Amino acid sequence: MGLVARAIERAGIPTVTLSVVRSMTDALPAPRNVFVRFRLGQVLGEPGHVDQQQAVLRDTLHAVDRIAQTGAVIDLPYRWKRDTYPLSVGVTSGATAQQGGRT
Amino acid sequence: MPRWWNQLQSVAYSRLRWLPEWYARTRASRSEDVPLPPLADLRVPLADAQVAIVTAGGVHLANQTPFDMQDAEGDASFRIIPGDVGVHDLRITHDYYDHSAADRDVNCVFPIERLRELVVAGEVGAVGPRHVGMMGHLLGAQAATLARDIAPAVADIFQADDVDLVLATPG
Numbered sequence: 001m002g003l004v005a006r007a008i009e010r011a012g013i014p015t016v017t018l019s020v021v022r023s024m025t026d027a028l029p030a031p032r033n034v035f036v037r038f039r040l041g042q043v044l045g046e047p048g049h050v051d052q053q054q055a056v057l058r059d060t061l062h063a064v065d066r067i068a069q070t071g072a073v074i075d076l077p078y079r080w081k082r083d084t085y086p087l088s089v090g091v092t093s094g095a096t097a098q099q100g101g102r103t
Numbered sequence: 104m105p106r107w108w109n110q111l112q113s114v115a116y117s118r119l120r121w122l123p124e125w126y127a128r129t130r131a132s133r134s135e136d137v138p139l140p141p142l143a144d145l146r147v148p149l150a151d152a153q154v155a156i157v158t159a160g161g162v163h164l165a166n167q168t169p170f171d172m173q174d175a176e177g178d179a180s181f182r183i184i185p186g187d188v189g190v191h192d193l194r195i196t197h198d199y200y201d202h203s204a205a206d207r208d209v210n211c212v213f214p215i216e217r218l219r220e221l222v223v224a225g226e227v228g229a230v231g232p233r234h235v236g237m238m239g240h241l242l243g244a245q246a247a248t249l250a251r252d253i254a255p256a257v258a259d260i261f262q263a264d265d266v267d268l269v270l271a272t273p274g
Contacts, residue, residue, distance in 0.1 A: 001157070001271040001272070001273055003254050004157055004159075006137045006138070007137055007254035007257065008157070008254075008257065008271075009140045009142065011261070011262050012143050013262060013267070013269055014268050014269070016268070017271040018272045018273065020273065021124055022124060023124045024123070024124075030271060031142055039117050040123060040200040041200045041202050041205055041211065042117075042204045042205070043211065043274075044212065044217065045211065046211070047205070047211055050217070050220075053217045054217050054221070057218065061149060061154065065145070068142070090222075090223035090224040
């Protein structure tokens with residue numbers, strides 16, 4: 001994702017790039033990197049865990065204001081399956097609500 | 104390598120966090136074909152920003168041609184995903200990570216529903232009209248094509264849509 005994010009940023013659009021493999025980010029950093037210790041394939045969190053996915057998405061988007069140097073990395077504090085998350089917002093989809101977040 | 108071998112390996116790479124770390128340290132491309140650019144400014148507050156997603160998780164529409172899993176160097180092409188897509192119309196084609204969780208809930212790698220929820224909550228301005236699905240794990244000629252042609256083409260799409268911020272996610 002590093003190369004693609006670089007091209008988008010070069011075109012004048014800010015980017016935030018989520019990563020779960022630290023050494024890959026170190027080898028080819030994107031302009032703004034957000035690292036979370038989650039699994040490949042579940043980079044926003046577990047399936048149906050709305051609170052967790054929202055928290056990771058929210059923190060990742062806000063990195064646009066927190067990173068001031070190109071190539072820098074922010075570490076999110078979340079630990080796989082060990083954290084609680086703020087209540088989710090705006091869940092309107094029936095399918096999503098049925099899957100349920102752990103609140 | 105046969106597809107079953109890649110798929111088997113992908114499960115180990117997704118379950119054992121040290122394995123992709125080790126792989127990236129020893130094998131990952133350090134291509135500098137696209138130099139690290141200076142940071143672009145977010146022109147509006149996040150609460151007013153139009154946000155789009157580009158994912159390397161192999162996400163595409165069910166009626167689009169799947170990514171090519173026969174080429175050992177991967178598939179550098181991309182698929183456009185409309186912003187109002189229903190998640191049940193999405194599929195994942197990618198043999199190099201375990202996407203069984205994302206097959207059940209695509210938001211694990213392509214958080215389109217979570218983004219819509221943040222818009223409803225007033226935390227994000229709008230969902231972009233077009234998003235982009237790609238696959239990572241590109242090598243050789245496919246990686247070169249990505250750097251030379253595909254990455255700038257993806258940037259053009261977001262520029263044409265007047266997107267304010269792009270979220271990039273791996274698989």
